[in-house]
Amino acid sequence: SDVDPPVVRRANLTVYEAAVIDEHSPDDLDQFVGDSVTLSCTVAGTPAPTVEWYFNGEALASGSGLTINGGTIDIPSPTTDHSGMYQCFVSNPASEVCESIALQVRRPDPPVITGISPPDNDRCRDIPTYVRPAGDTLTLSVDVTADPCPEVVWMVDGRTLAEVEESAGCNMTFYTTNS
Numbered sequence: 001s002d003v004d005p006p007v008v009r010r011a012n013l014t015v016y017e018a019a020v021i022d023e024h025s026p027d028d029l030d031q032f033v034g035d036s037v038t039l040s041c042t043v044a045g046t047p048a049p050t051v052e053w054y055f056n057g058e059a060l061a062s063g064s065g066l067t068i069n070g071g072t073i074d075i076p077s078p079t080t081d082h083s084g085m086y087q088c089f090v091s092n093p094a095s096e097v098c099e100s101i102a103l104q105v106r107r108p109d110p111p112v113i114t115g116i117s118p119p120d121n122d123r124c125r126d127i128p129t130y131v132r133p134a135g136d137t138l139t140l141s142v143d144v145t146a147d148p149c150p151e152v153v154w155m156v157d158g159r160t161l162a163e164v165e166e167s168a169g170c171n172m173t174f175y176t177t178n179s
Contacts, residue, residue, distance in 0.1 A: 016094035019049035024088060024099045031105050034077050039101050041071040041088035054087040078105045 023042040031037045043049045051071045053060040062068045065082065066075045071090075075082055086101045153160055 015046070016092065017044075017046035018095035019043060019045035019090045019092040019097055020095075021088065021090055021097055021099050025101045027101060029101060029103045031078055031103065033079055033105055033107050036074070036076045037078055037082075037103065037105075038075070039073040039086055039088075039103070041090065041099060043071050043090045045090075045092045045094065047092050049090045049092040052089045052091075054089060056084045057087075060086075078103075080105050080107065 020043065021041050022044055023040070025039045025041075029037065029039075041051060043051060053068055053073060060066075060068065060073075065077065065079065066073055071088065073086065083103055083105045086103060087098055088101070089098045090096070
């Protein structure tokens with residue numbers, strides 16, 4: 001019988017898994033000057049994806065106050081120059097994917113006291129004196145404008161009074177009953 005011998009052929013099969021960004025920094029970050037920030041993209045895929053960072057559409061490299069290490073950018077002391085759109089571009093032979101992170105770096109606004117109530121005193125440097133009969137309620141309030149909202153502490157003779165009882169944004173009111 002004339003049977004041909006089996007033909008054996010070998011082939012290599014390469015399987016790619018699409019590049020994905022498993023996790024990334026929030027889409028919008030708001031930081032103050034000098035407060036360290038880390039931008040990150042955690043990636044997966046086969047073969048391992050490459051990560052490229054862009055800032056406002058331009059390729060980004062370590063320097064100018066930031067360090068890039070794969071899917072992470074560390075900015076230990078950001079300035080307003082670091083504000084902008086960062087993009088994490090991830091690719092391998094199976095796919096490409098990109099995530100954007102908007103970073104806003106701003107200077108904190110110093111506190112400005114715009115009003116002290118009761119209104120018989122409208123300048124912060126003048127310390128008002130209020131005399132009320134024992135048992136009467138004294139209400140003091142102050143309007144403070146700042147970003148971030150500052151901590152307001154009420155003090156009498158160098159002693160801190162009870163916690164602020166009402167707070168709406170940066171407007172604080174302290175109520176006390178003198179006994």
